Amino acid sequence: MATRRIFISRSLGVAVLGGTLPSFFGKAAVADPLPALGSTIDPRNVLVVVQMGGGNDGLNTVVPFSDDAYHRVRPAIGIDQKVVLKIDDRIGLNPVMTGLNELYKEGNLAIVQGVGYPNPNRSHFEATQIWETASPERPVATGWLGRYLDRVIPASTAAPSNATLFTAVTLGDTVPAALIAQHVDVPAIGALNTFQYNVGKDAASKTTANRLYDGAQPGVSPYLDLIQSTARAALHGGEYLRGKIASYQRAVTYPVDPFSQQLALAAQIIGSEVGTRVIFVSIGSFDTHAGQRNQQDRLLGYLSNGLSAFYKDLAAHGNADRTLVLTFSEFGRRVQQNASNGTDHGTAMPLFVLGGKVKGGVYGKHPSLTDLDHGDLKFNVDFRSVYATVLDKWLGRDSSQIIGSSFDPVAFV
Amino acid sequence: MRTMLDTSTDPQVGFRPPGKLDVATALDRYRGSFGKRQAAHLARRTGFGPTAAEVAALTELGVDRSVDSLLHPSEPDLDFPAYPDAEKLYDPKVRNGVAKLWWLDRMLRTKHPLVEKMTLFWHGHFATSINKVPANYMAGQIDLFRSQALGNFRTLLSSVSKDPAMLIWLDNRYNVAAHPNENFAREIMELFALGLGNYTEADVKDAARAFTGWTLDKNGAFIYRDQLHDPGIKTFLGRTGPWNGDDVVAIIVEQPIHQRFICRKLLEYFIYSDPEPELTDALAQVYALSGYDLAKTVGTIIRSNLFYSTRAYRALPKSPVEFAMGLMRVMDVRQVPGDIPFWLARMGQDVLAPPSVKGWDGGPTWISTATLLARFNLVNRIVRAVPPKPPAPSAMAVAPSAAASPAPAMTPAAPPPNPNLFAALTPDQIVAQAGGIDAGKVLETIVDGAVQGDVTSDLRQTLLGYLNATNATLPTPFGPENYQERIRGALALVLNLPSNQLD
DSSP states (O other): OOOTTTTGGGSOTTTTTOTTSOGGGTSOOOOOOSOOTTOOSOTTOEEEEEEETTOOOGGGTEEOTTOHHHHHHOTTTOOOTTTSEESSSSOEEOTTOHHHHHHHHTTOEEEEEEEEOSSOOOOHHHHHHHHHHTOSSSOOSSOHHHHHHHHHSOTTOOSOOHHHHTSEEESSSSOOGGGOOSSOOOOBOSSGGGSSOOOTTOHHHHHHHHHHHHSOOOOSOTTHHHHHHHHHHHHHHHHHHHHHHTTOOOSSOOOSSHHHHHHHHHHHHHHTTSSOOEEEEEEOOOOOSSSHHHHHHHHHHHHHHHHHHHHHHHHHTTOGGGEEEEEEOSOOBOSSOOTTSSOOBOOOEEEEEEOTTOOOEEESOOOOSSSOBTTBOOOSEEHHHHHHHIIIIISOOOHHHHTOSOOOOOTTO | OOOOOOOTTOTTTTOOOSSOOOHHHHTSBOOSOOOHHHHHHHHHHHSSOOOHHHHHHHHHHOHHHHHHHHHSOSSOOOOOOSSSOHHHHTOTTTHHHHHHHHHHHHHHHOSOHHHHHHHHHHHHHTOOOTTTSOHHHHHHHHHHHHHTTTSBHHHHHHHHHTOHHHHHHTOGGGOBTTBOOOHHHHHIIIIIISOTTSSOHHHHHHHHHHTTTEEEOTTSOEEEOGGGSOOSOEEETTEEEOOOHHHHHHHHHHOHHHHHHHHHHHHHHHTOSSOOHHHHHHHHHHHHHTTSBHHHHHHHHHTBTTTTSTTTTTOSBOOHHHHHHHHHHHTTOOSOOTTHHHHHHHTTOOTTOOSSTTOOOOGGGGOOHHHHHHHHHHHHHHHHOOOOOOOOOOTTOOSHHHHHSOOOTTSOOOOOOOGGGSOOOOHHHHHHHHTSSOHHHHHHHHHHHHHTTOOOHHHHHHHHHHHHTSSSSSOOOSSTTTHHHHHHHHHHHHHTSHHHHBO
16 A cells, blocks of 8 residues: 555655765665664663754853953843853853753753854755755755654554654644655644644544544545545544553643743653654744844743753653753854844854763864854854764664764764 | 656655556547536646536536636636735735735635646746745746746746746856856756756756856846856757857757656646656647647646546545635635635645745645644634624613614724635525435535535445434434534534545
8 A cells, every 4th residue: 555655765766866966865765663783772762852943043052251252242242251151161051041051060961062064054944954854965855853764664554553653743733844754654743632633512523533534435546545544543643642641740840831831741742652752842033133132041041941841850750861852953143243132144053962861061162253154153063963973872773874974973972 | 769757756656546547548638428526626626626606617618618718718817916915015024924815815716726726836846935035026926927827838937037036046146157056057957847867967057057147136126147147158958059048948848858747747736646657748749749838738638538537536635725725615715814824834735835946745745644634623623613793782782773873982892803714604505505404415415515425325324423413422313403513513524534635
């Protein structure tokens, strides 16, 4: 039977990208459900990807407070060294990030400095595509985590079933480019109570909808099987998930902002073992062209407080050691502040990696504030090195098949 | 030697209908019967979901005149605004939503459905995104697609090469002799006209040189700047000369591989997925002989034996736009509600914001748990939403006559809900059409109106069980007390049937 995208995976060799490009994007996805034999990687490991949409200003996130150049280029929006949460004698965290500071001190937070890629793109749309597909040179159809999923879930799986449906979930309304796979279906769970056939009080309508799809109906359309089996998975999946996670008790009270609430659901899904390996969450509005301090500080507060609650909840349930959080943003921002007390689109920025097994510390060099490329920071760590590390050392997949070879690992895990 | 069309990136491969195609007669003119189901099939494929009145009108016209009226509408279209509200179009907070609704509303109400359906086809083909290109340029590009929707492909390709939105989208505005930018030159071959593997990197380089100096003036209009153009000799697809962009377009459309490339894509839009190479070849001949005439090419498809055969019937999944528009048209929603762009994004087709320059892959990629749940719940939202009742008369308005006179202007009342944003089709209309509150007759009316009767007898029994509440724990027979709610419930279920996911 046909499943979505299964057929392209047969013949993709040169296909997706053409002969001039490495074949790893298009290589037929040979599923390999388990990490290599002898691997010490826990097969229950979970990756939580946090998208900071809009382009987060790295210099006011991890502040190079001892650098005079920083205060020169940011007379109005620079952060005073008296208030930064000092990491060492040169850098410190934005003062709102007390939660992440605590996690850093406990050794569970890694900061990767100066992450970027060659010939950086400053369009939100295109830069996001680049980060999510891990393909700076040209557009590709699948995301970096989608290609991971294509290797974890056999293409022969006729239809999404409860056993594999929640391998990756996005806690939003639409599936991000990072999770677009050739043949794997990724549920979009904007909220738990919307991931179902919504009919209010008319319960009979819901049971009837199930009946309409439960029995496969005959027909000649080549798409009928796919539609019916996917609909069955959609109609029953929510019920299955809600049932599985119902008994989970949160160990902390999460902040009420939407991002923290996404993390609360993420902890619940991780703690209920529905086979989830990847969770995608997002927090937006980092596009601070004007009045940056108020806006970015508020958002970084959500980020830090949310992740702090999340980590405590995970730890209380014994899940912190098998969860790794990775943040990303499509670009950092211009070094020099602009005339509206904001910053414009830039390039490299720091990423956070958080987890019980993460080797805390600072990785990579802070980019120079004076040796610039058209007013922007030069990157030191290619973002694909970070992805490769996560794939090889955390998810137990050969990263060269997913994002290409020759990216040096970063030692945070 | 024949150049092969590389179909290996096409996710629709594998979804060709079973059975063998009779190529010899496939594109011959259809002379069979043209009843309600054939007319509805034609209307679905060439428009945005037929109403019962439209099906009846097409059936009356017969196949030839129906197709003529779609290809060459004799009456002008409704008086749609050429652009979205100019003030809002430049407001960064609302402009994207305004532009999306401006176009979706036209799809909903147009009297020229095939023109608009082809406009959507070109939007997916020359996939440009409002996430990079400002809304006013996007609106201009959609107008361009509409004006040449069924025109000549060579002219269209040349116009698109000069379209400001495209010059921004693929950076050709920065393509100058001193520093050629290959972005547009590559995509015109890979995605717009030839397909991967049918050109070399040297072709890309020289095509880029040919398009140098095609840029924007300070008002954002196309301008050719001679001093930025590379006038040198180029070799493109084996032809050598001092080519400019229009020469490149002319050379491209002459390639047999281009003719097959574009015809395959039209067949996947109008007939079924993964069409047979022999069928593609046959249509490519029609296309080449017509001098790249799109009306003649599309006309050949929608007049053909194959188009009206069981091979093509309900053989494609509806795109999200087709699904949402069809739903609103069946339910008689007369203006696109403001949340529809968000629903389309959830269903995987954020209009004016395709995922990349490759456009939407369509076919099986429309179907996932996330997108199907969005379809189901959009149906539930549209079918069950009823406009809020007008505010109750205030306690002071004791006499019934007081309700008719203007209320004392003490507290400003909330503006009344716009009834055009709600389904005008009511359960009472269905009862009237069915001839009474009779579950069987009501179900037939719904099934007939929503999916042209395409429901198996098993499913009809299940739906009857819902109307009659024979499966419920507290069964209450279908009757005057509950018919409103039950009919809305049954309508939603029918619109969520597998057959309504298929076009």
